[in-house]
Amino acid sequence: MEGMRFSELHCREVINLCDGARLGEVSDLVFDPVCGQITAIVVPGQGGLMGLFSREDCVIPWSCIETLGEDYILVKFRR
Template identity: 55%
Template sequence: MFRASDFKCREVINLVTGERLGYVCDLEIDECSGQILAIVVPGRSKFGIFSKCEKVCIPWNCITKISCDIILVKICL
């Protein structure tokens, strides 16, 4: 069983590209069922480190493995 805070300690890696997407910054949760729908990671900014960037939502069904320190996903960005 996981706590929501446990996800922030895990780095997300895309198995399709090998890219490190960053650490989980938020979760999307279904209000009625309490089920996690997606994890959210910070997006990459084209305009430098201090500019605002969009967040990337990764659907729960794209997660292939959750370990003690990483989350492996398969997505095409």
């Protein structure tokens, strides 16, 4: 079984198929501590004034991922 490294997901552009919006780039992953599986990807919130007062990170459940492309990740995610 061939796996995927975090470095291969990190910084991939995330695009929401629901509205065509670019959500940002993957900055982190969320794991289930019991089974060790990835449960979500994290995209940083959009920065406010000069990066201050930024919004909360966008945590997208793994089940919302439709496609893992070479340069992008397509998701169906309702905010």
